Amino acid sequence: MKITVTDQAGDVHELEGLEGWRVMEVIRDWGLNIKAECGGALSCATCHCYVDPDWLDAVGAPSDEEEDMLDSVGDVKPNSRLSCQILCSDALDGLKLTLAQSAAKDG
Amino acid sequence: MSTEITTDVVVIGAGPCGLFAAFELGLLDIKCHFIDILDRPGGQCAELYPEKPIYDIPGFPVVTGQQLTDNLMAQIAPFSPEFHFSRMVNSIEKLDDGSFKLQTDADETFFTKVVVIAAGGGSFQPKRPPVPEIEQYENRSVFYAVRRMEDFRGQDVVIVGGGDSALDWTLNLQPIVRTLTLVHRRDAFKAAPASVNKMKELVAEGKVNFQLGQIAKLDGENGQINHVHLTTEAGDLSIPATRLLPFFGLTMKLGPVADWGLELNDNTIVVDTEKFETSVPGIFAIGDINSYPGKLKLILSGFHEAALMAQAAKAIVSPGERVVFQYTTSSTKLQKKLGVA
Numbered sequence: 001m002k003i004t005v006t007d008q009a010g011d012v013h014e015l016e017g018l019e020g021w022r023v024m025e026v027i028r029d030w031g032l033n034i035k036a037e038c039g040g041a042l043s044c045a046t047c048h049c050y051v052d053p054d055w056l057d058a059v060g061a062p063s064d065e066e067e068d069m070l071d072s073v074g075d076v077k078p079n080s081r082l083s084c085q086i087l088c089s090d091a092l093d094g095l096k097l098t099l100a101q102s103a104a105k106d107g
Numbered sequence: 108m109s110t111e112i113t114t115d116v117v118v119i120g121a122g123p124c125g126l127f128a129a130f131e132l133g134l135l136d137i138k139c140h141f142i143d144i145l146d147r148p149g150g151q152c153a154e155l156y157p158e159k160p161i162y163d164i165p166g167f168p169v170v171t172g173q174q175l176t177d178n179l180m181a182q183i184a185p186f187s188p189e190f191h192f193s194r195m196v197n198s199i200e201k202l203d204d205g206s207f208k209l210q211t212d213a214d215e216t217f218f219t220k221v222v223v224i225a226a227g228g229g230s231f232q233p234k235r236p237p238v239p240e241i242e243q244y245e246n247r248s249v250f251y252a253v254r255r256m257e258d259f260r261g262q263d264v265v266i267v268g269g270g271d272s273a274l275d276w277t278l279n280l281q282p283i284v285r286t287l288t289l290v291h292r293r294d295a296f297k298a299a300p301a302s303v304n305k306m307k308e309l310v311a312e313g314k315v316n317f318q319l320g321q322i323a324k325l326d327g328e329n330g331q332i333n334h335v336h337l338t339t340e341a342g343d344l345s346i347p348a349t350r351l352l353p354f355f356g357l358t359m360k361l362g363p364v365a366d367w368g369l370e371l372n373d374n375t376i377v378v379d380t381e382k383f384e385t386s387v388p389g390i391f392a393i394g395d396i397n398s399y400p401g402k403l404k405l406i407l408s409g410f411h412e413a414a415l416m417a418q419a420a421k422a423i424v425s426p427g428e429r430v431v432f433q434y435t436t437s438s439t440k441l442q443k444k445l446g447v448a
Contacts, residue, residue, distance in 0.1 A: 037228055037359050039404075043155040046358060068297045071269045072356040074236030074321055076292050101237045105374070107358065 001093035005049075007033050008104050017088040023049075023095070024084035035105045040084040045069045047083045048076075048103045052096035059086055059095070073102035110215045114140045115424045117209055117219040118188075119196050122150020124394030124409030125225030126179040131417035133186030134433075134441055137424050139223075141190045142211060144230040148190065149176035151227055151395075154357065165407055175406075185446045191215065195230055199367045205389060205423075221420045224376060224385070224392040225409070228359030236267065236353045238322055247330035249351045253280070261285050263347055265335045267322055268354035274298035276352060277306050281315055288316040288346055290337060320344060322353070364396070372398050382419035383412045389423055391416045 001017045005027055017026045024047040027034045035046035042065055051059050056079055062070065066085050070076050083097065101107065116132055116139040118125045126148060129139050147153055152161075152172030160169045170178070194213035199222060202208055209217040233251030235241060241249060253259065253276055260283045266273050269291040275298075277289050289306065296303045309315040320339035327333045335348045361374050370377040370386035375398035378385055385392050393416055394409035402408070421430050435441045442448030 035358070038151070038155045041156045041159045043159065044356075044358070067293070067295070071292065071297055072234060074234075074238070074267070074353070074355060076321065102234075107234075107237075 001088055001090055001095075003088070003092070003095045003097070005032060006096075006098040008099050008101055009033075017092075017095075019088055019090065021088045022084045023086040023088060023097070024082070026088060027083060027099070032099065033105055034083070034099060034103050035107060036084065036103075042066065042069060042082070042085065045073045045082060046103055046107065048073050048100040049081055049083045049097045050077055050100060051079045051081050051086075052098075053079060055092070055095050055097070058092060073100065075100050075102050111218070112140060112215060113218040114138060115219065116140070116221045116223060116420060117142060117207075117217050118223045118225055119143075120150060120224065120226035120394070120396075121145070121148040121190060121192075122225060122227050122394065123152055123175055123179055123406050124227075124413055125150070125223070126176070126183055127410050128223055128225060128393060128413040128416065129183040129186055129188040130179075131414045132420060133183065133188075134435070134444060135417055135421045135430065136444070137417070137420060138186065139188050140217065140219075141188055142194060142196055142209075142217075143190070143192055144195045144232075146193045148180055148192075149173065151359075152176050154231055161406070163405060163407065185444060195363065197363055199390070201387065201389070207389065220389070220424050222390045223416060223420070224364065224390065224396055225394045225413075226364060227395045229361040229364060229374070229396070230359065231357040232360045232362065233353075234355035234358045236322055236355060238325055241325060244325060244327060244330055244332050244351070248327065248332045248349060249325070249353070251353065253352070256280065256283065259284055259350055262350045264288070264350045264352065265290060265322075265346060265348040266352045266354065267291070269293070269296040269298060270354060270356065271298045271302065272354040273352075274302040274306055276354070277315060278302060278309070281309055284350075286316065286347075287314075288318055288348070290318050290320055290322065290335075292319070292321050294319060318344070318346070322351075325351070375402075378412075381415065383416045384419060391420065 003017045005013045015030050037046045038044040115137050121141045121143040157173040194211045198210045200208045263286045264284045265288045267290045310317045320337035323338045324336035335346050337344045376392040378397045380399050393412040395404045439448045
Protein backbone atom coordinates (compact mmCIF):
# COMPACT_ATOMS: atom_id res chain seq x y z
CA MET A 1 0.00 0.00 0.00
CA LYS A 2 1.07 3.58 -0.54
CA ILE A 3 0.51 6.71 1.50
CA THR A 4 1.07 10.25 0.29
CA VAL A 5 2.40 12.62 2.91
CA THR A 6 2.79 16.37 2.52
CA ASP A 7 5.37 17.66 4.99
CA GLN A 8 5.41 21.02 6.80
CA ALA A 9 7.45 22.56 3.99
CA GLY A 10 4.82 21.53 1.44
CA ASP A 11 6.95 18.78 -0.14
CA VAL A 12 4.97 15.71 -1.17
CA HIS A 13 6.32 12.22 -0.44
CA GLU A 14 4.89 8.93 -1.63
CA LEU A 15 5.74 6.28 0.97
CA GLU A 16 5.44 2.52 0.87
CA GLY A 17 3.39 1.47 3.88
CA LEU A 18 3.48 -1.98 5.40
CA GLU A 19 0.28 -3.67 6.47
CA GLY A 20 -0.11 -3.51 10.24
CA TRP A 21 2.40 -0.68 10.72
CA ARG A 22 1.28 2.54 12.27
CA VAL A 23 1.26 5.38 9.76
CA MET A 24 3.50 7.32 12.18
CA GLU A 25 6.11 4.54 12.03
CA VAL A 26 6.14 4.62 8.24
CA ILE A 27 6.58 8.41 8.19
CA ARG A 28 9.34 8.23 10.81
CA ASP A 29 11.06 5.35 9.03
CA TRP A 30 11.23 7.39 5.84
CA GLY A 31 12.95 10.21 7.71
CA LEU A 32 10.28 12.85 7.36
CA ASN A 33 9.93 15.74 9.82
CA ILE A 34 7.99 13.98 12.57
CA LYS A 35 8.95 14.05 16.24
CA ALA A 36 6.76 11.16 17.48
CA GLU A 37 8.43 11.42 20.85
CA CYS A 38 6.40 8.87 22.81
CA GLY A 39 6.90 6.22 20.14
CA GLY A 40 3.23 5.43 19.60
CA ALA A 41 2.06 5.14 23.22
CA LEU A 42 -0.69 7.74 22.71
CA SER A 43 1.07 9.85 25.32
CA CYS A 44 1.98 12.94 23.30
CA ALA A 45 0.67 14.54 20.14
CA THR A 46 3.89 15.00 18.24
CA CYS A 47 2.78 12.84 15.31
CA HIS A 48 -0.19 15.13 14.63
CA CYS A 49 -1.43 15.16 11.03
CA TYR A 50 -4.37 16.33 8.96
CA VAL A 51 -6.14 13.59 7.04
CA ASP A 52 -7.24 14.52 3.52
CA PRO A 53 -11.03 15.12 3.68
CA ASP A 54 -11.61 12.39 1.06
CA TRP A 55 -10.07 9.84 3.46
CA LEU A 56 -11.74 10.88 6.72
CA ASP A 57 -14.49 8.27 6.55
CA ALA A 58 -12.09 5.43 5.76
CA VAL A 59 -9.76 6.41 8.61
CA GLY A 60 -12.59 6.82 11.12
CA ALA A 61 -13.01 9.09 14.11
CA PRO A 62 -10.40 9.51 16.85
CA SER A 63 -10.93 7.73 20.18
CA ASP A 64 -11.69 9.73 23.34
CA GLU A 65 -8.11 9.23 24.50
CA GLU A 66 -6.79 10.51 21.18
CA GLU A 67 -9.08 13.58 21.43
CA ASP A 68 -7.64 14.22 24.89
CA MET A 69 -4.10 14.12 23.53
CA LEU A 70 -5.04 16.49 20.71
CA ASP A 71 -5.72 19.05 23.46
CA SER A 72 -1.96 19.37 23.81
CA VAL A 73 -1.44 20.97 20.41
CA GLY A 74 -2.59 24.40 19.35
CA ASP A 75 -3.21 23.72 15.66
CA VAL A 76 -6.15 21.30 15.73
CA LYS A 77 -8.51 21.15 12.74
CA PRO A 78 -11.63 19.05 12.19
CA ASN A 79 -9.49 16.55 10.24
CA SER A 80 -6.77 16.29 12.88
CA ARG A 81 -5.55 12.82 13.78
CA LEU A 82 -2.54 11.32 15.51
CA SER A 83 -0.75 9.27 12.87
CA CYS A 84 0.29 6.67 15.48
CA GLN A 85 -3.38 5.76 15.82
CA ILE A 86 -3.88 4.96 12.13
CA LEU A 87 -2.92 1.43 11.11
CA CYS A 88 -1.81 0.73 7.57
CA SER A 89 -4.16 -1.59 5.74
CA ASP A 90 -5.21 -2.30 2.17
CA ALA A 91 -8.39 -0.30 2.84
CA LEU A 92 -6.18 2.77 3.28
CA ASP A 93 -4.10 2.22 0.11
CA GLY A 94 -3.60 5.71 -1.32
CA LEU A 95 -4.19 7.54 1.99
CA LYS A 96 -3.30 11.23 1.82
CA LEU A 97 -2.33 13.32 4.82
CA THR A 98 -0.40 16.44 5.79
CA LEU A 99 1.98 16.75 8.73
CA ALA A 100 0.99 19.43 11.25
CA GLN A 101 3.46 22.07 12.38
CA SER A 102 3.11 20.64 15.90
CA ALA A 103 4.58 17.34 14.68
CA ALA A 104 7.84 18.97 13.58
CA LYS A 105 11.05 17.70 15.21
CA ASP A 106 11.93 21.20 16.42
CA GLY A 107 8.37 21.85 17.66
CA MET B 108 22.16 30.81 47.59
CA SER B 109 24.83 29.19 45.48
CA THR B 110 25.89 25.67 46.37
CA GLU B 111 29.07 23.79 45.44
CA ILE B 112 29.08 20.01 45.18
CA THR B 113 32.15 17.87 44.45
CA THR B 114 31.62 14.29 43.29
CA ASP B 115 32.97 11.53 41.06
CA VAL B 116 30.11 11.34 38.58
CA VAL B 117 27.22 13.59 37.64
CA VAL B 118 24.46 11.87 35.69
CA ILE B 119 22.29 14.26 33.70
CA GLY B 120 18.85 12.70 33.44
CA ALA B 121 17.16 10.34 35.92
CA GLY B 122 15.34 8.17 33.38
CA PRO B 123 15.70 4.39 33.36
CA CYS B 124 19.16 4.31 31.74
CA GLY B 125 20.54 7.00 34.03
CA LEU B 126 19.13 5.24 37.07
CA PHE B 127 20.65 1.91 36.06
CA ALA B 128 24.00 3.68 35.56
CA ALA B 129 23.97 4.41 39.31
CA PHE B 130 23.79 0.64 39.88
CA GLU B 131 26.71 -0.22 37.60
CA LEU B 132 28.75 2.70 38.98
CA GLY B 133 27.81 1.74 42.53
CA LEU B 134 29.18 -1.79 42.09
CA LEU B 135 32.48 -0.10 41.22
CA ASP B 136 32.31 2.09 44.36
CA ILE B 137 31.51 5.22 42.39
CA LYS B 138 28.97 7.57 43.87
CA CYS B 139 26.85 9.74 41.66
CA HIS B 140 24.62 12.76 41.70
CA PHE B 141 21.61 13.10 39.41
CA ILE B 142 20.35 16.30 37.87
CA ASP B 143 16.93 16.23 36.18
CA ILE B 144 14.54 18.87 34.91
CA LEU B 145 11.50 16.89 36.10
CA ASP B 146 10.45 16.88 39.75
CA ARG B 147 10.75 13.09 40.12
CA PRO B 148 12.75 10.15 38.74
CA GLY B 149 11.74 8.12 35.68
CA GLY B 150 12.23 10.49 32.74
CA GLN B 151 9.96 9.60 29.84
CA CYS B 152 8.71 6.55 31.78
CA ALA B 153 7.34 8.87 34.46
CA GLU B 154 6.34 11.85 32.34
CA LEU B 155 5.07 10.31 29.11
CA TYR B 156 3.79 6.85 29.95
CA PRO B 157 3.71 5.99 33.67
CA GLU B 158 0.67 3.74 33.18
CA LYS B 159 1.58 2.26 29.80
CA PRO B 160 2.78 -1.35 29.75
CA ILE B 161 6.29 -1.99 28.42
CA TYR B 162 6.84 -5.48 27.03
CA ASP B 163 10.51 -5.56 26.06
CA ILE B 164 12.38 -5.28 29.35
CA PRO B 165 14.31 -8.56 29.78
CA GLY B 166 12.82 -10.64 32.56
CA PHE B 167 9.59 -8.63 32.76
CA PRO B 168 6.85 -9.92 30.44
CA VAL B 169 5.04 -6.69 31.22
CA VAL B 170 5.91 -3.69 33.39
CA THR B 171 4.58 -0.12 33.42
CA GLY B 172 6.83 2.92 33.16
CA GLN B 173 6.16 3.75 36.81
CA GLN B 174 6.80 0.18 38.02
CA LEU B 175 10.09 0.06 36.13
CA THR B 176 11.09 3.39 37.69
CA ASP B 177 10.12 2.21 41.19
CA ASN B 178 12.05 -1.04 40.72
CA LEU B 179 15.15 0.79 39.50
CA MET B 180 14.96 3.17 42.46
CA ALA B 181 14.83 0.17 44.81
CA GLN B 182 17.71 -1.49 42.95
CA ILE B 183 20.02 1.53 43.30
CA ALA B 184 18.97 2.45 46.86
CA PRO B 185 22.00 0.62 48.41
CA PHE B 186 24.27 3.12 46.66
CA SER B 187 22.42 6.20 47.96
CA PRO B 188 22.66 8.34 44.86
CA GLU B 189 21.70 11.97 45.40
CA PHE B 190 18.98 13.60 43.32
CA HIS B 191 18.70 17.21 42.29
CA PHE B 192 15.30 17.63 40.65
CA SER B 193 13.56 20.48 38.83
CA ARG B 194 16.73 21.97 37.48
CA MET B 195 18.68 22.00 34.28
CA VAL B 196 22.42 21.94 33.55
CA ASN B 197 23.16 25.15 31.71
CA SER B 198 26.87 24.70 31.04
CA ILE B 199 29.73 22.20 31.22
CA GLU B 200 33.28 23.46 31.36
CA LYS B 201 36.35 21.23 31.13
CA LEU B 202 38.96 22.27 33.69
CA ASP B 203 42.74 22.09 33.23
CA ASP B 204 43.03 18.88 35.25
CA GLY B 205 40.53 17.11 32.97
CA SER B 206 37.63 17.30 35.41
CA PHE B 207 34.43 19.24 34.80
CA LYS B 208 32.52 22.17 36.23
CA LEU B 209 28.75 22.14 35.71
CA GLN B 210 26.40 25.04 36.37
CA THR B 211 22.67 24.54 36.88
CA ASP B 212 19.86 27.03 36.57
CA ALA B 213 19.29 26.56 40.31
CA ASP B 214 22.58 28.33 41.05
CA GLU B 215 24.55 25.18 41.87
CA THR B 216 28.06 24.33 40.77
CA PHE B 217 29.12 20.70 40.47
CA PHE B 218 32.78 19.68 40.27
CA THR B 219 33.04 16.17 38.89
CA LYS B 220 35.55 13.80 37.29
CA VAL B 221 33.03 12.27 34.92
CA VAL B 222 29.81 13.45 33.27
CA VAL B 223 27.21 10.97 32.04
CA ILE B 224 24.55 12.41 29.78
CA ALA B 225 21.45 10.19 29.98
CA ALA B 226 19.02 12.86 28.89
CA GLY B 227 16.79 10.81 26.55
CA GLY B 228 15.21 13.11 24.01
CA GLY B 229 16.59 16.15 25.81
CA SER B 230 14.94 18.17 28.52
CA PHE B 231 11.20 18.44 28.97
CA GLN B 232 10.09 21.97 28.19
CA PRO B 233 6.65 23.56 27.89
CA LYS B 234 5.11 23.17 24.46
CA ARG B 235 5.01 26.47 22.62
CA PRO B 236 1.73 27.05 20.78
CA PRO B 237 2.06 27.70 17.04
CA VAL B 238 1.53 31.45 17.30
CA PRO B 239 3.71 33.83 15.28
CA GLU B 240 6.26 35.84 17.28
CA ILE B 241 5.17 34.41 20.63
CA GLU B 242 8.85 34.27 21.65
CA GLN B 243 9.08 38.04 21.97
CA TYR B 244 6.43 38.03 24.69
CA GLU B 245 7.69 35.03 26.67
CA ASN B 246 8.56 35.64 30.33
CA ARG B 247 7.23 39.19 30.07
CA SER B 248 3.53 38.74 29.42
CA VAL B 249 3.34 35.13 28.15
CA PHE B 250 4.18 32.48 30.75
CA TYR B 251 4.15 28.68 30.66
CA ALA B 252 3.96 28.35 34.43
CA VAL B 253 2.87 30.52 37.34
CA ARG B 254 5.93 31.22 39.44
CA ARG B 255 4.59 34.26 41.31
CA MET B 256 0.85 34.77 41.57
CA GLU B 257 1.46 38.49 42.16
CA ASP B 258 2.51 38.81 38.51
CA PHE B 259 -1.14 38.19 37.64
CA ARG B 260 -2.91 40.42 40.18
CA GLY B 261 -5.22 42.93 38.54
CA GLN B 262 -4.36 41.62 35.05
CA ASP B 263 -6.53 40.58 32.13
CA VAL B 264 -5.54 36.94 31.94
CA VAL B 265 -6.14 34.43 29.16
CA ILE B 266 -5.50 30.78 30.02
CA VAL B 267 -5.42 28.19 27.22
CA GLY B 268 -5.91 24.44 27.66
CA GLY B 269 -8.23 21.79 29.02
CA GLY B 270 -6.00 19.84 31.40
CA ASP B 271 -5.37 20.13 35.12
CA SER B 272 -2.84 22.98 34.84
CA ALA B 273 -5.27 25.14 32.87
CA LEU B 274 -8.21 24.42 35.18
CA ASP B 275 -6.24 24.66 38.44
CA TRP B 276 -4.81 28.04 37.52
CA THR B 277 -8.19 29.26 36.34
CA LEU B 278 -9.55 28.52 39.81
CA ASN B 279 -6.49 29.81 41.69
CA LEU B 280 -5.98 33.05 39.78
CA GLN B 281 -9.63 34.04 39.34
CA PRO B 282 -9.89 35.78 42.77
CA ILE B 283 -6.96 38.14 42.12
CA VAL B 284 -7.16 38.96 38.40
CA ARG B 285 -9.18 41.72 36.72
CA THR B 286 -10.65 39.44 34.07
CA LEU B 287 -10.03 35.81 33.27
CA THR B 288 -10.82 34.01 30.03
CA LEU B 289 -10.32 30.27 29.69
CA VAL B 290 -9.84 29.21 26.08
CA HIS B 291 -10.12 25.58 25.03
CA ARG B 292 -10.67 24.00 21.64
CA ARG B 293 -13.69 21.91 22.73
CA ASP B 294 -16.28 21.68 25.47
CA ALA B 295 -14.70 18.58 27.02
CA PHE B 296 -11.88 18.61 29.53
CA LYS B 297 -9.18 16.17 30.55
CA ALA B 298 -8.88 17.92 33.92
CA ALA B 299 -10.35 16.55 37.15
CA PRO B 300 -14.17 16.72 36.97
CA ALA B 301 -14.37 18.61 40.29
CA SER B 302 -12.22 21.43 38.87
CA VAL B 303 -14.28 21.51 35.69
CA ASN B 304 -17.49 21.83 37.73
CA LYS B 305 -16.02 24.66 39.81
CA MET B 306 -14.92 26.44 36.65
CA LYS B 307 -18.44 26.09 35.22
CA GLU B 308 -19.89 27.59 38.41
CA LEU B 309 -17.57 30.58 38.05
CA VAL B 310 -18.65 30.95 34.44
CA ALA B 311 -22.31 30.86 35.53
CA GLU B 312 -21.57 33.56 38.12
CA GLY B 313 -19.95 35.70 35.43
CA LYS B 314 -16.54 35.55 37.14
CA VAL B 315 -14.81 33.52 34.41
CA ASN B 316 -15.32 33.80 30.69
CA PHE B 317 -15.10 30.51 28.81
CA GLN B 318 -14.38 30.67 25.11
CA LEU B 319 -14.21 27.80 22.64
CA GLY B 320 -11.38 28.30 20.16
CA GLN B 321 -7.65 28.27 19.55
CA ILE B 322 -5.15 31.12 19.77
CA ALA B 323 -4.06 32.39 16.39
CA LYS B 324 -2.20 35.66 16.93
CA LEU B 325 -0.99 38.08 19.58
CA ASP B 326 -0.95 41.89 19.50
CA GLY B 327 1.30 43.96 21.67
CA GLU B 328 4.57 45.85 21.86
CA ASN B 329 7.85 45.64 23.75
CA GLY B 330 7.04 42.18 25.06
CA GLN B 331 3.68 43.26 26.47
CA ILE B 332 0.61 41.72 24.85
CA ASN B 333 -2.62 43.70 24.65
CA HIS B 334 -4.87 41.41 22.60
CA VAL B 335 -5.17 37.68 21.99
CA HIS B 336 -6.76 36.73 18.67
CA LEU B 337 -8.71 33.50 18.57
CA THR B 338 -9.98 31.29 15.79
CA THR B 339 -13.44 30.04 16.70
CA GLU B 340 -16.17 28.22 14.85
CA ALA B 341 -18.12 31.49 14.80
CA GLY B 342 -15.18 33.32 13.22
CA ASP B 343 -12.20 35.27 14.50
CA LEU B 344 -12.37 36.90 17.91
CA SER B 345 -10.10 39.35 19.70
CA ILE B 346 -9.88 39.48 23.50
CA PRO B 347 -8.10 42.27 25.44
CA ALA B 348 -5.39 40.58 27.50
CA THR B 349 -2.27 41.52 29.45
CA ARG B 350 -1.20 38.02 30.44
CA LEU B 351 -1.33 34.73 28.51
CA LEU B 352 -0.84 31.29 30.04
CA PRO B 353 -0.79 28.49 27.43
CA PHE B 354 -0.87 25.00 28.99
CA PHE B 355 -0.15 22.45 26.27
CA GLY B 356 2.00 20.09 28.32
CA LEU B 357 5.66 19.29 27.86
CA THR B 358 7.82 18.24 24.97
CA MET B 359 11.45 17.20 24.77
CA LYS B 360 14.03 19.62 23.41
CA LEU B 361 17.75 19.00 23.12
CA GLY B 362 18.28 22.30 24.93
CA PRO B 363 21.70 23.34 26.27
CA VAL B 364 23.26 19.95 25.33
CA ALA B 365 23.66 21.39 21.83
CA ASP B 366 26.04 24.05 23.19
CA TRP B 367 28.44 21.77 25.07
CA GLY B 368 30.88 21.29 22.21
CA LEU B 369 30.02 17.62 21.65
CA GLU B 370 29.89 16.03 18.22
CA LEU B 371 26.22 15.68 17.32
CA ASN B 372 24.28 13.77 14.69
CA ASP B 373 20.65 14.74 14.09
CA ASN B 374 20.03 15.89 17.69
CA THR B 375 21.85 12.94 19.23
CA ILE B 376 25.35 12.71 20.71
CA VAL B 377 27.89 10.63 18.81
CA VAL B 378 29.62 8.00 20.98
CA ASP B 379 31.91 5.01 20.52
CA THR B 380 30.58 1.53 21.25
CA GLU B 381 33.35 0.43 23.62
CA LYS B 382 32.93 3.09 26.30
CA PHE B 383 29.98 5.15 25.07
CA GLU B 384 32.20 8.18 25.42
CA THR B 385 31.46 11.37 23.50
CA SER B 386 33.92 13.41 21.45
CA VAL B 387 34.99 15.00 24.75
CA PRO B 388 36.95 12.50 26.91
CA GLY B 389 35.32 12.11 30.31
CA ILE B 390 31.84 12.94 29.03
CA PHE B 391 29.75 9.84 28.29
CA ALA B 392 26.30 9.57 26.73
CA ILE B 393 23.94 6.62 27.22
CA GLY B 394 20.35 5.82 26.28
CA ASP B 395 18.16 7.52 23.71
CA ILE B 396 20.36 10.62 23.50
CA ASN B 397 23.35 8.87 21.92
CA SER B 398 23.91 7.49 18.47
CA TYR B 399 26.30 4.97 16.93
CA PRO B 400 26.06 2.57 13.99
CA GLY B 401 23.18 0.17 14.61
CA LYS B 402 21.76 2.13 17.56
CA LEU B 403 18.33 1.02 18.73
CA LYS B 404 16.45 3.37 21.03
CA LEU B 405 15.49 0.70 23.54
CA ILE B 406 15.72 0.84 27.31
CA LEU B 407 17.64 -2.43 27.26
CA SER B 408 20.28 -0.93 24.97
CA GLY B 409 20.71 1.88 27.49
CA PHE B 410 21.25 -0.64 30.29
CA HIS B 411 24.05 -2.30 28.31
CA GLU B 412 25.57 1.08 27.52
CA ALA B 413 25.48 1.99 31.23
CA ALA B 414 27.46 -1.13 32.16
CA LEU B 415 30.23 -0.49 29.66
CA MET B 416 30.33 3.21 30.44
CA ALA B 417 30.80 2.41 34.14
CA GLN B 418 33.96 0.39 33.43
CA ALA B 419 35.44 3.30 31.49
CA ALA B 420 34.35 5.82 34.12
CA LYS B 421 36.11 3.75 36.79
CA ALA B 422 39.41 4.16 34.97
CA ILE B 423 38.97 7.94 35.13
CA VAL B 424 37.69 8.12 38.71
CA SER B 425 40.35 5.72 40.10
CA PRO B 426 43.26 5.80 37.66
CA GLY B 427 45.66 2.91 37.93
CA GLU B 428 43.34 0.81 40.10
CA ARG B 429 42.91 -2.71 38.82
CA VAL B 430 39.26 -3.52 38.20
CA VAL B 431 38.32 -7.15 38.69
CA PHE B 432 35.14 -8.07 36.88
CA GLN B 433 32.74 -9.79 39.26
CA TYR B 434 29.24 -11.20 39.31
CA THR B 435 26.59 -10.22 41.85
CA THR B 436 25.59 -13.90 42.07
CA SER B 437 28.97 -15.02 43.40
CA SER B 438 30.94 -12.06 44.72
CA THR B 439 30.49 -11.47 48.45
CA LYS B 440 32.21 -8.10 47.94
CA LEU B 441 29.45 -7.01 45.57
CA GLN B 442 26.79 -8.56 47.76
CA LYS B 443 28.07 -6.54 50.74
CA LYS B 444 27.77 -3.39 48.67
CA LEU B 445 24.21 -4.37 47.88
CA GLY B 446 23.53 -5.02 51.56
CA VAL B 447 22.56 -8.66 51.01
CA ALA B 448 25.66 -10.50 52.25
